[in-house]
Each structure stands twice: as C-alpha cells, then as structure tokens.
Amino acid sequence: MKRSELIHQINLKKSFLCVGLDTDPAKIPSFLNDFEDPIFEFNKRVIDATKDLCVAYKPNIAFYESLGPKGWESLEKTIDYIPDDIFTIADAKRGDIGNTSKMYAKTFFEYFDFDAVTVAPYMGVDSVAPFLEFEDKWVILLGLTSNKGSNDFQRIQSGSTPLYESVIRKSQEWGSPENLMYVIGATHPESFAEVRDMAKEHFFLVPGIGAQGGDLHGVVSNGKNDDCGLLINSSRGIIYAGGDSENFEVAVNKSAAELQGKLGTYL
C-alpha cells in the first residue's frame, strides 16, 4: 500500500487504529475449539467486528509460529481474509545478513503479501535494505520500544545521542517516509516530540496503549504530524475484550469503537 492510500483510509474512517492479532489458543473463547481452525475462526470474527474501525491489522508472528505448520496456515487464511484497503503488518522483528533478510522479505511480502514487516536494527544497513527493495512495501524499524528492556541499550548515549536516535537518523539514509516507519512505544510519551523532530514525515507504529499502560493523549499530542503519522496499536485490550463469551465479538467491537472514537477526535 502507498502512503497516500494509508492517509486516505485514515481520513475516511476517522481512525488510525491498528488491531494487533496476538491470537493465543489459551485465551480464545472455548467454543471455537470445536472448529477445524480455531485461530482463524477467532481472527475472522475479530476482523468482522473491527474492520470498519481500524486502518491496520498486525498479526504477531510468534503466536502463529509457536503452533508449527498449522499456525502458518491460520496466518495465511487470516491475511487472505483481511480486506485489501486495510494495511497489514507482520510483527516479526526480523533482521539478519543480506541474503537471509532477503528470504525473510520474500516470506512476508511475497508468500503472505503483507504491506509491512517490523525489523530489528542491530545488524545495520544490509539487514534492513533487502526489505526496502520491494515496491509499495514497508519496513517498520524498531526505534524506542514499549518494554522495560528498552532502557538497557536503546538509551545508551554516545556523546548526547542515544542509540535510538542514531537508529532513526541513520536509517533515513536507507529509506524514505514512503517505505519506512518506526516503532515508538506509547510508554515513552515524553519522547514523542523529540522523536517527531528527528523524523518529521515518517509514520510511527505505537504499541503499548492498553495492556502495557501507555499514555494515549501524550503520544498523540506530541507525536501527530499533518498527515496523522501515527498508527496506534492495541492487541489484548481489544481482541480479548469478550472473554469466553460465544458472542465475544460484541465486546470486541465495543472496545475497538471506544478507542476509534477517541482517536477520531484528534483528526
């Protein structure tokens, strides 16, 4: 998907919500276990309940991988089920030497036809560049992540420059606002103004609202740009809102609508 189309969808839906599909067999309503593919059945219902409220879906690849080949099949069916006008993100945190990153890019962009994949920056340019060679496909590079461990290395200072700043500045030599976004965690709302200043036009994918306790208002007021420039992700807070209920999708829809409503007020 092109950047202009993503912005069009945001304005159309009055939403910059991304729904994270962290689908865990231990947490989905138990009645779904009678179906042949419970993971896909769950995702299908979540997608039906949220597709008018969000502009992106982000399956967390770990959850599908942990189920072996069957999980891979559930993922494939899920991606095929998502409407074409919704941006799809493989949350995979990949990154390796050039010939290997190229294989990962083929997996997510050709085999599955995702729009974007999250990539870890530690191995530098040749681990990221192979993903940027695909037309209308995106790298979402880890910048400042939402977890506690983000303090271990991402904030290490070289002179007055923290590592995440080096990552954000250096990587702008490799990609553009048309194919490169950054992961910036909502648990660091105070950093958003500064990060926005480093990357004025780039979209940020923002995890950490919801289960991780991030501050939505701080994020949006500091991080929004003229094109919106933000995708706010919520996973567990939305998809498990219905508990073990057989019509869990009502609560899923309500939870997504609440967040979309809040987001809409900023547009």
Added chain:
Amino acid sequence: MKRSELIHQINLKKSFLCVGLDTDPAKIPSFLNDFEDPIFEFNKRVIDATKDLCVAYKPNIAFYESLGPKGWESLEKTIDYIPDDIFTIADAKRGDIGNTSKMYAKTFFEYFDFDAVTVAPYMGVDSVAPFLEFEDKWVILLGLTSNKGSNDFQRIQSGSTPLYESVIRKSQEWGSPENLMYVIGATHPESFAEVRDMAKEHFFLVPGIGAQGGDLHGVVSNGKNDDCGLLINSSRGIIYAGGDSENFEVAVNKSAAELQGKLGTYL
C-alpha cells in the same frame, strides 16, 4: 544439551564445526526435485555426510519460513533426523516483548526441541530472559556480527565502550556460560582477544568463515579458551560444495572434513 556434554563432543570428534543448513530450493541439486520433500532430502544427505565431522547444526530459519507451512514441515523432519548428541541451533534472530519472546522460546525449544536459538539484543532484558528460563536450553545473543552493517550501530561508542561490549557485559547479568553464548563474526578476527577478555568462559558462535571471507587462524588463536569456547560455522561453503551432482554428498563430506581437519589441529 549441557555445556559439559558439548565440550565432551568437541573432544571426542576433534571438531568444533557447526554446519549451517541454509537450504535454498534454487541451489540444491536438481535431481532432488523429484522427491516429495526436496529440502529434507537434501538436508538428510548433508547430515549423513557430515555428522561425524561436526558438533552442531544450524538451520537458518528464514530459508524454511519462506516456503510457508511446507518449509516448516521440512524443518521439523530435519531436526528429528539430527542425532541427539549433536547440538542444534535455530538461527532465527528473534527478540520481542516478554510475552512474545516466550512464544518464540516455546516454538524453538518445545515445538522443535532445538538446543539453542539466536536472539537479537536491541529490546533488552525482557526480550532475552524468557529464552533463558528453559532448562538445558541456550540463548546465542548477537554480539559483533559478521556483516558490513555491524559497523552501523554495534561499534557506536559510549565513552570508550562500543555497543557490542555493553551487550556482552550487561547480558552476563541475565545468563551464565551454561546457557548463554554470543555471535561474534569471523570477519573481525582482531576483536576476538578483546571479546574473549569480556566473556572468558562463554562459547562464541562464529559465522563468516567461508563465503563471507573471515580469517580462521586469527579467530581461533585469539578466541579459543581452555574448553575450546568456539563453534565455527560454515554454511554455503560446505552444503553447496557438490554443485548439481547426483552424488554431491561426496564433495560435502570432503569440504567438511577439510575444515574439521584444520580445527582439529587447534585442539
């Protein structure tokens, strides 16, 4: 596998060779395409030709993932085929927030029963710790990688401390020489003495010999410790040594034997 068993195997086989199973459908001998699972047939023959010469196998997960559920099945059969006394490494470069890293750990340690998985350090302690909670299983953390891009961030200095040194020192608070190794690329032979000084007892997994042009003698003379402490990986240089030949395994065996012979002289 326990550290003591790995050291026992190294002394028994006079080898610290790790064979990388970067199995690419476009590079395997064409006659294998007549089999139902060409990838597994190739790996099986490579394993038969090298199992007495190496102490570890390292499937590169990207190559299996890129084939979808079928690739995942080939990987499963490959792991089941590797003899139990050989150390197995999932070269996956994973790492995410805690609940997600736990899922990746389950994938590689429980679903596949690998001994070790390579992990990227960028997200810090809670992205690495879940892998360290499995008994007799290992994290192999990226330290100083073999690729050109390793210069982009890994050598960024904070005071006089490069990032890779911070990673190696800090992570020793999370794991021990019994469950934590480091990836140190053979393309930096000059750094091995210094890295060995930072992590005296830890094993290093060393890619970059062979196709990437690393210096074996420099690595071993600077990096070996009293327990050996090194696993030298070769992938393309061994597994594709036989070209398109129907008895390619003869050349695979010869290539592995040559490298094992060299390694044996250091033990």
